[in-house]
Amino acid sequence: MPEPGTGRGDQLLTVDGVRVAIGGGRTEAVHGVSFEVRRGEAVGIVGESGSGKTLVCRSVLGVLAPGCAVTAGTIDFAGTSLVGLPRRAWEQLRGTRISAVFQDPASYLNPSQTVGHQLAEQLRVKVGKPRREARTAAVALFDAMGLHEPERVYHQYPHELSGGMLQRVVLAIAVSGEPELLVADEATTALDVTIQAEVLELLGRLRRERGLAVLAVSHDLAVIAELCDRVLVFYAGELVETGPTAEVLDSPRHPYTEALLRVASVGDWDRRTPDVIDGEPPPVGAEIRGCRFADRCDFAAPQCRSGPVPLTEQAPDRAVRCVRASEIALSGAGAIGAGAAV
């Protein structure tokens, strides 16, 4: 269960008006995104493939692929501006104050070194522990990650471990520098459902015990629902709705959020027809005058297409990008599950 976030005004990460261009700067894929992550808070970005969620999270980590760049906006991490930060300064941040876990843990580990060696090396280089101490700390950290027989795991190579164990190893390396922010990009997507639940529990425990803030990215709203205090819904490179997770799930204000809820794993085993969102998202970089979701929206009206739709704050921490938000009635997670049963 997500812990309640700390109060406002304790920002750790502030993303403001960030635009990201891909394809050598010609195509804009993220159109001015703003949000913040407070100390100890878990914030989740959810959206379809191509919504820009991974670009935003890579911008925060300073690891955009070649040809991609932040063209406007600022990213502030505890007083340090991350856009255009020199490489040497990144070395002081990544792995110690900001760290990350991704979908495929095996590809982030060296296959020819034992996992214990790799964690101990991180503890020596990034934390500055002497060799012997690093080894003891590594075993303790594996134990804290819920790895059984940590002494044995220490001497194993990545290929000897299952996907769930590898993700625990990668998490151990990620938190070894006592980071303030952990970026988790589809970190549990490739795992079996039983192991996914264990890794989500582990992330929750790390937050409680270490005061770790988490920026999670997933295409699965249910995973974000399990992990995060607040949710950011992305569509076609824009933030379309944000709010405390429970509020957004119970009473979505944007038709796209409602559609995502309908197609998400509603945890309801009654026989029913799987819901779909008709149509395709607009191509990346498409010039759209009005609402980017209008073509797929059941509530679209002429005013939706007449001009840019602003993200409107409705309450503290609660905002939606829909001109008809106040006049349309949408169903929350509870109503959808019960209503759709056949």
Added chain:
Amino acid sequence: MTNTDLADTDLADTDLADTELTDDGRATTGRAATGVAATGVGDTGTGTVAVPQTELLRVEGLGLSFPRPGGGRRVRVLDDVDLSVRAGELVGVIGETGSGKTTLARAIAGLGAPDAGRVLLDGVDISRLRGRAQRDFRRSGALQFVFQDPLRALDPDLTIGASIAEGLAITGTGTRASRAEQVSDALRRVGLDPAVADRLPAQISGGQRQRASIARAVIGRPRLLLCDEPVSALDASNRNHILRLLDGLRRQLEVGIVLISHDLSSLAGIADRVVVLYRGRVVEDGPIADVFSRPQHPYTALLIASAPSVRRQDRLDPASLRPAAGADPGADSDSDGAARRSAGGCVFAHRCRFATHACAETPPRRAVAGRPAGEWAAACHHVETWRDQVTGSTAILKESSA
């Protein structure tokens, strides 16, 4: 003669090698009359739609082993697996990595060498086909496979249309023009614009590619479709599009579908029955609404409790189903766990909170109390009692309101 379209042949009555080959008269209605006795499994009254009674596929006691790298005892990948699919029925096979679900699908398709059991399609043991009989069966297209990754399953250098028509071209079915017409029909059937036929796999989206590979599978009017994780590479909306498509196809074409998934929610909306595999053994099988609302095996219960949900109520904490002693030996380490468990014991015992000394012996699959044999069964020594040991168990395990 190369035309081996079996659409109208009666596999039950004829040896496949000697099957009288018919031309292109593909009346789907002719298929339902295939002369195999119904198994007598009635509608369960659990909200499942009426399903044809004709048994199409019957897997009996299937066993398969792989050699262990570096020698030693062979790894038992499938052990005494039973599975039955009726025409037009959609059966889900669920299990985690290493449970043997892909091996099972491959063994049914004749890709793999079972060392025990039989695979009967319309009463003919297709696992014993060799040589010409095997080739003729394969060319008949009666059984088709849909893979997880359509980008790898479709030839990147062939247009979608050429890929879909390939099977027909190889068997020389119809003229070039009539094949093009069939390709258009198949594309429309899976909800794609026939113009997609001229594109390459890399030029269309992931969801469209999976539709194209389904079109490729159904163009020859198969009787059985084996789908191995067809939606796990897709996002939620595309996933549901494909699931709806499969659900529609089995009704329209009366094709039996085995849908393999690690994701329970993919199956919840469309499958009639579910088979839960763990380490190569069937631990539970039954009507999906029953299994998901009142799982009989602790592993099924753990799978359901672990599935993330956008709704919070009625959830059992998955931790209450795991062994109490925190981290568990080999919980997610396949080889080690398998080596550690005593030979012949319950495959799930090492991860089971409710395991006792009785679990050193393999539990038989027994019908759930009050249900006829073959409808709903679980392989657990503690079916009757494990639920009482879960605190707060009433929430998830109560009967569904539907």
